[in-house]
Amino acid sequence: MNREQLFDLANQWFEQKGWKPFPFQAQTWTAFLQGKNGLLNAPTGSGKTYALWIPIVLDYIQKNPDYKTKHKLGLKAIWITPLRALSTEIKQAAERVINDLDLKLTVGIRTGDTSSAERAKQKNKMPDLLITTPESMQLMLASKGYENLFKSCLAIVIDEWHELLGSKRGVQTELALSRLKTIAPAMRIWGISATIGNLHQAMQVLLGPESQQLEKSVMIRAYINKKINVHSIIPDKMDSYPWRGHMGLHLIDEVAQIIKKSRTTLVFTNVRAQCEIWYQALLEKYPEFAGEMAMHHGSISRETRQWVEQAIRDEQLKAVVCTSSLDLGVDFAPVETVIQIGGPKGVARFLQRAGRSGHRPGEESNIYFLATHALELVEASPLRRAVKETVVEDRIPYLNSWDVLVQYLVTLAVSDGFYPKQIYNEVKSTFCYQAMTEDEWQWILNFITRGSQSLQAYDEYKKVEIEDDGKFKVNSRAIALRHRMQIGTIVGDAVMNVKYMGGGYIGNIEEWFISKLKPGDVFIFAGRKLELYRTKNMEVLVRRANPSAKAQHASWMGGRMTLSAQMSELLREELYAANTKKMSAELKALAPVFKRQRKESIVPNDSEFLIETFKTREGYHAIFYPFEGRYVHEALASLLAYRISLLSPITFSLAYNDYGFELLSDKEIDMQQVLDNDLFTPQHLHYDLQQSLNATEMARRKFRDIAVISGLVFTGYPGKVVKTKHLQSSSQLIFEVFKDHEPDNLLLLQAYRETFEHQLEEGRLLLALERIQQQTTVWKQCEKPTPFSFPIITDRLRERLSSETLADRIKRMTASYMK
Structure with a gap:
């Protein structure tokens, strides 16, 4: 068959499904059949799988004219995916094409979930398409005679390449590719990437910086104008003193209304503990959601997660409260609406999540942004702008791992x-x-x-x-x-399996959380109240607890995320706009906060770097606002504390969030001395960081x-x-x-x-210090804490107080500051 006949075959298949191929799909087919390698950049839900699986099939048909009667055994293609959850979906899509075209090709999955019997079967007879993960790929390289398994391979596709790129799993993939290029020199290498800023570098990392593969490579971009509608959930009453402690639960009624109006809603939280809290809160306030709502995160058992994914596809669920475990690739056509609780901290993550709704070519995506505290509302408008202008983060590849x-x-x-x-x-x-x-x-x-x-x-x-x-x-x-x-x-903290005493696996939980509990304590995990019976051999044995028992929510170590560089830049621009007449709806809603902030201090503009000092019962506070994200502030706080201590001996306790950081001491800092000695200089940064940060x-x-x-x-x-x-x-x-x-x-x-x-993101820290050097420092000696400083102060209190006493304490603090 010539190329025209092959394309007819593919187009007819699309027509049978009532679809029409996108130009980027046809471009990819052509490039693949010409023997090229490449990177396909296309948004989520645009048909990326068919863009690369169809040319693999067409290539097979071209090489085997009597494909309907004879079948040549052996591996033809490998599909590497970062998430095991995606493998079933890729298999279903691939088999759809195979069955409709009456081919004898087979598809197999090889991940950590594959049974040993299935693996043994694959070793004797490899499927034509093998769907696997970077780890399972390495395991296959550790088996005797692996060269014979791979030498017939003609194509390898790395799915969601942007997810692997900035991690050591990406390095694993690079090494596997370097071996496969030698074993199967005819193999074509293709990456699929959705949201990423440094696309050309991503292709270099995939194919090797100076390889022959890079010379005959092509970058294909899907110009699909997918409309993403970003809505903010703005509370009726705005606190003049915003604080982070309430997880956004004060807007639970608004969330419930959105869920009721949509066919299916995904409610994204940033961390697993927040996911558990929101699921529980929605069920308690709206018992009618029972049976129609589920929870999905990485620590819940695989069976439960798979059931939830299937139930979304079958439209059995009205809502799922989830974490990044549902960020990638999983194709849920019925999802109409996405709600993002709390700042997503990065544009790419927000786009990825938005793309979960209207996950079909041509459909619009709807995402609601719910700020967990007033200041977080500032992030909504930059997200909308980033979506419109497709400003996406770079992924920084590892070197010399x-x-x-x-x-x-x-x-x-x-x-x-x-x-x-x-x-x-x-x-x-x-x-x-x-x-x-x-x-x-x-x-x-x-x-x-x-x-x-x-x-x-x-x-x-x-x-x-x-x-x-x-x-x-x-x-x-x-x-x-x-x-x-x-x-x-992937090296995480040791996890322990949670099981009922009578048998039945619920999920896994980190050892550090369980180590704080004693038998008889009740905790909430996977949406259930569980009583700890005992721990044995890395297993947590539990029984169902009394529904009215007081319980604490399970929590995980990786609970704090930071703003990406792109996101912090957009956030600064938005905040500076509060001093202009061009204000977004979110900034207008924040008027009471800005009014109070100006009364006590200022709202800085782009040429100003704000420092606030004031005294409370706790001591002397100095608060700095670079608006650079949590990790940069953590390093900056230590750096500055160290440099100040060189001028005069003083001890600090440090606190930081995404907007700024605080140095708290029992004696006053000589701020004039700090300014005169240019303590924000980028000079000697590396040495001072080493000294300051242990x-x-x-x-x-x-x-x-x-x-x-x-x-x-x-x-x-x-x-x-x-x-x-x-x-x-x-x-x-x-x-x-x-x-x-x-x-x-x-x-x-x-x-x-x-x-x-x-x-410590030293590179970003350096850029932040250089920017601060260009700005005019505005030092405000305040009478009392300001709205900008309030989330930082209350965050530190949170480490010491339980949520009930914290809420009461904050009410008293707010009342006294408003006088």
């Missing part, structure tokens, strides 16, 4: 072994390791064979043996088994993850997981050994580098 490379080399040594010269060239062709030197490579090889300079005396670190012909190979079955069990780069302690925490990924510490066997505190102490011990005896150890240096680059 030595821990992932160590894991990968041991993976290859566990399967068929490897020759360093060949693998060096492959690894060097990736974006992550393009700057790796021969010395660094030699260090890594020494590390996996001898356990680095300071661990040479311990046999357990000598994992890989060098055979007579120079091949690097793992010959110990015990080492191979432990390595396979620990493949992956960078060693932060690097020590970061090193735990690096130690797990590189296999320096073992996380345990199923059912016998090593407790977090033991992991922490083992990795700390190794950290100290490296720090004292091997300061140039690459994994140790990586821990410091990642602390500064990824946790």
Whole structure:
């Protein structure tokens, strides 16, 4: 068949479904059939799967003219997805095409959820399309004879590439691709990405910065004008002193009305604890939602999550309260409305969530933004603008992730072994390791064979043996088994399975939360009140609690997110607009807050940097407003506290949120001295940060993850997981050994580098200081706290008070400040 006939086949299939291919789909088909690699940039719900699965099918038909009678066995294509939840959906879409075109192709899934029987079957007879995750892909590279499985592969598609790019899972994918390019040189590489700012760099990372694949590559963009309507839920009465503590629950009636009006609504929260609280609150106030509303987050059991996803598709549910577990790709046609509770902190996340509604080509998306406190309303208008102008964040790729490379080399040594010269060239062709030197490579090889300079005396670190012909190979079955069990780069806090005493799995919860409870305590998890019976072998045994029992909500460590760089810039622009006549509806609604703020201080404009000082019963407060996001403020607060302490000895307690940070002390800061000494200078930033932040302690925490990924510490066997505190102490011990005896150890240096680059966002911090240098500092000595400072103060109180007493305390504080 020629290309025209093949396209006719595809177009007829689209017609049967009552659809018409988009230009970007036809462009992708053409490029793929011409043998090109590429990156497809298309919004969620626009038919990305068919853009790439159809040309794979057409290519197969072209190569096998008698495809209806004969079928050539062997793997034809791999589809890598970051989320296991997406695999079923991709399989259904692929099988739809196969069945309608009467093809003999098969589709298989290989993820952490795949049974061992299914895996064994796949090993003997690979499906034609294999849908998998980065971790499962690495596991396959750890199996003997993997080259035979992959050599017939003609295409690999990396779905949701933007999600993998800024993470070590992206590095894992780069390394797997570098190996597959050698095994299957005819293979075409395609990435699919929705929302991302640095598209061209994303393509470089995918294909390798100077590879042949990049030379014959193409970027295809879908120009689909999808209309996204952003509505703000504005409260009738605005607090003059806004605070963050009420989770937005004061607007629960408005949310219930939106749910009642729509076929299906997804209510997105930023964190799991908030998800649990909102689900419970809606059920208590609106019992009629029982049976029509469900909850979905990553800690709930897989069966429950899958049931919820299917129930949305079948229109059995009116509402689902969820977290980012439903952010990606899952195709829910019935979803009419999305509600975002609290600032999403990033434009890409907001767009992704908005795209969940009207998830069909040509349909409009409706998203409601509910601010959890008054000041958060400022974020609504910038989000609307970002949606209109498609201002999206860049994803910063990792460089020189030595821990992932160590894991990968041991993976290859566990399967068929490897020759360093060949693998060096492959690894060097990736974006992550393009700057790796021969010395660094030699260090890594020494590390996996001898356990680095300071661990040479311990046999357990000598994992890989060098055979007579120079091949690097793992010959110990015990080492191979432990390595396979620990493949992956997602290192979370130890999780414990929650089960009923009579059997029945509910989900998993972090060890640190359970460690605070004693038997008989009641907690709310997965929408149920559960009484703790006992913990045993990383299992939490529970029974149903009395519905009227007092209970606390389960909480998770990863509960604080920060504003992205793009989002903070948009937020500053919006806030400065409060001083102009061009005000959005949200800014107009915030009039009482701004009026009060101006009475006590000022609302800064774009050329001003605001500092406020005042005294309360707690001590002397100094509050600074860079509007740069939580993480940057955390670093800035420590930096400034350190620099002030060099002028005169003083101790501070620090507090910060997305808008600013506070230094609280029992004696007054000489602010004039701070200004005269130019303490916001970007000079000596790196050194001062190291001194101020106990960078060693932060690097020590970061090193735990690096130690797990590189296999320096073992996380345990199923059912016998090593407790977090033991992991922490083992990795700390190794950290100290490296720090004292091997300061140039690459994994140790990586821990410091990642602390500064990824946790403290040093690059962003530098830009913030340079911006502050250009602005005029306005120092306001206030009589009492201002509306801008109030969320920071109350946030600190929240650490000490329960929510009931906090609400009462805030009422009293507000009343006294309003006098």
